Amino acid sequence: MAVYTEVPDDELAAFVARYGIGDLLAVKGIAEGVSNSNFLLHTTQAFFILTLYEERVDAGDLPFFIGLMEHLARRGLICPLPVKDRDGQAVGQLAGRPAAIVTFLDGISVRRPNVTHCAEVGRGLALLHQAGADFGMERVNSLAVPGWRPLAEQAGAAADTVSPGLGRRVMAEIEAHERSWPQDLPRGVIHADLFPNNVFFIKDRLSGLIDFYFACTDAFAYDLAICLNSWCFEADASFNLTKGQALLAGYESVRTLTPAEVGALPQLCRGSALRFLVTRLVDWLNVPPGALVKPLDPLEYDRKLAFHQRVTDARDYGLKR
């Protein structure tokens, strides 16, 4: 559930008037995104989404995110298209925050992806990697290996209040990755957060990708590992091999993985499970009193990590070779 910033009516009307999108007819706070406040706008022209960037998003990164969405949309990927104001700017200020208006995208995110959805998202991810290939900007992945240790230290001893031995398990895992993280894999723009809530479908066909606010420049196969984690496990943390096969085959129907990527996949899966484990752990331990946002369970990723630690070959995820 999203946090809502209250936007004064007159400020909103003045903000919308700066874009050539008609007169405002309706506005609704919507439950989409966890880092930002989102509103559905209806104007005399069309429906749009207004996003107010809350403190978790660094305003300095907005040109990358906005530029990326524009680039991907021009390359034919279906994603929200930022609307520019009369001065040609996509990012403005509203209620004291950076704000942008993007086109409304049809589609429904699925809570329980089936095999078809996994195949579709694999293919969609590869299309995203292709479409981003000639995007001119770079952004460091702040949640890559060097970012994990400071997060784990932030959680500190409190980690063990969530699960006995969790702090030690996390630190051992971080040390292993710091020593041996694969370098020189094919890289480019990755989404880095392509969970089911960020993918829209219409009748089982992928209809769009949203929420590019973790996008960065990193290894393509790491993005794939994030999807294996977020799409192919069942609620009891068991890995669904049929879904893994579908997702990987969907990806490779567009872009074939290199031998180095195939070899690195088990470690990338472990690493990406760890990345969500540590960020969720910090969020879990830092829920402010009266918070409206319910934190996600870090232990879901502790269980997924345990699965990956036993994997030695990408075929165990369903890769056909």
Added chain:
Amino acid sequence: MAVYTEVPDDELAAFVARYGIGDLLAVKGIAEGVSNSNFLLHTTQAFFILTLYEERVDAGDLPFFIGLMEHLARRGLICPLPVKDRDGQAVGQLAGRPAAIVTFLDGISVRRPNVTHCAEVGRGLALLHQAGADFGMERVNSLAVPGWRPLAEQAGAAADTVSPGLGRRVMAEIEAHERSWPQDLPRGVIHADLFPNNVFFIKDRLSGLIDFYFACTDAFAYDLAICLNSWCFEADASFNLTKGQALLAGYESVRTLTPAEVGALPQLCRGSALRFLVTRLVDWLNVPPGALVKPLDPLEYDRKLAFHQRVTDARDYGLKR
């Protein structure tokens, strides 16, 4: 902020398919209404609002609410129009709850109403009273005078933890109204909750009324008193006489108040302030741990009540006679 019931994708698709409104393209949880879960639907035909009735709404009352919206819309009042399914039913079951689909209504609710908004809502309220005159159903106002004492008793001694002496002030007020509540005033369908968040505007013109889930059969002037309370006070609990004049003149431009209504207005304002004071007080004292809904401040209505206790004549609210 609304509570959200999670609706499984397949259940939603099956539910929407029962209405002849096209295929589902998008669904967003929206922050509207406090007693129900609301979702914006986009189909191949149009935009709609899906409402899931949570436990605060008695399912037995739904035929009244739905029938009223249909009646008012037929009479030309702009309000959500319930959509009937292929069997002619407007209320179905979804995610274990009664659910209905209504048309999407343009317009924006104002957080800080100005004088023009007050004039518009006064006029809109009188049009609602007129349009409802020949509606065939009745519903008892469960939050009228006889409902206040049980609520106050539910709060009990805890009232004084909110403000010293509040319990005693509330009980004294309830006793006064139980002895002398005006009878035989002109009555009919009232909205009973026409706060600014339930009134839509487009460019300062009233464009629609929503949320009829407190509507009932009661005195018209009591509805007017509720609006004076919710539209004409400033944030510091001072009464804005210019707004009161505008609201009352707007109302009387459509329907003239009888001498009995004019005479009763000060007491009706006291009573309606008390009604919101006691319901907010109970909500305030009963916030479940981890609740996502922030309760409204009961003391706002304690301060408004203190204003009304000093009023002796409807002219003090701005009524021109």
